[in-house]
Amino acid sequence: MASKKNKASKMRGACYTPSQLAFIAQVEADLAIQLQSKPKRLAHSMSVASTAESLALMYGVDPFLARVAGLLHDWDKVLSDEELIARAEALELDFGGDDYKDVKPLLHGCVAARELPERYPDLPDEVWHAISVHTTGGYRMGPLDKVLFVADGIEPLRPASKGIEETRALVGRASLDDLFWNSFVGGIIYVLKGGRHLYEGTIRFYNALAAERS
Numbered sequence: 001m002a003s004k005k006n007k008a009s010k011m012r013g014a015c016y017t018p019s020q021l022a023f024i025a026q027v028e029a030d031l032a033i034q035l036q037s038k039p040k041r042l043a044h045s046m047s048v049a050s051t052a053e054s055l056a057l058m059y060g061v062d063p064f065l066a067r068v069a070g071l072l073h074d075w076d077k078v079l080s081d082e083e084l085i086a087r088a089e090a091l092e093l094d095f096g097g098d099d100y101k102d103v104k105p106l107l108h109g110c111v112a113a114r115e116l117p118e119r120y121p122d123l124p125d126e127v128w129h130a131i132s133v134h135t136t137g138g139y140r141m142g143p144l145d146k147v148l149f150v151a152d153g154i155e156p157l158r159p160a161s162k163g164i165e166e167t168r169a170l171v172g173r174a175s176l177d178d179l180f181w182n183s184f185v186g187g188i189i190y191v192l193k194g195g196r197h198l199y200e201g202t203i204r205f206y207n208a209l210a211a212e213r214s
């Protein structure tokens with residue numbers, strides 16, 4: 001008979017150990033403090049975590065890591081543009097020569113991925129990698145990276161658009177690679193339609209992935 005300590009617990013379809021449940025509860029409590037001035041961002045982060053966990057269960061990815069990555073992915077969204085740029089400069093983040101001012105909306109993921117490991121040293125590098133590429137896409141994206149990217153794009157609190165509805169309709173029907181591709185291209189179209197700056201790294205990654213898929 002399993003001891004109480006080793007007995008796994010159920011949560012929303014995922015099977016977690018008591019220590020994993022305690023860790024999730026701690027991260028949720030930390031996040032509530034971190035994002036207390038941004039209730040919509042907090043709700044979005046909780047929703048991304050649930051969506052990422054569901055996608056992970058569906059596509060054979062670790063649901064615990066997906067849930068935690070979802071919780072933490074927008075941790076630094078509370079920072080001002082000036083603070084994000086200052087931290088990006090201090091960390092010497094590599095945005096391929098693009099001016100940090102031009103990629104302001106993309107900085108929060110990379111900054112958090114560099115700073116949060118000190119706070120949560122037991123989490124593996126794949127969590128930080130998923131957070132670092134969740135705004136840009138990137139080369140050599142693994143399953144957890146793709147799960148977080150898609151979850152951020154389709155979580156149910158995000159207002160529906162044609163592209164988002166298209167991706168939502170593919171969940172469970174398309175492979176994770178195809179689901180990610182649809183979400184990634186949809187994100188690029190959204191940026192183009194809005195007349196906003198498209199990060200050159202994302203263009204290079206799009207071209208590499210398009211060549212890989214042809």
Ligand SMILES: [Fe+2]
Pocket residue numbers: 044048073074152
């Ligand atoms: Fe997000």
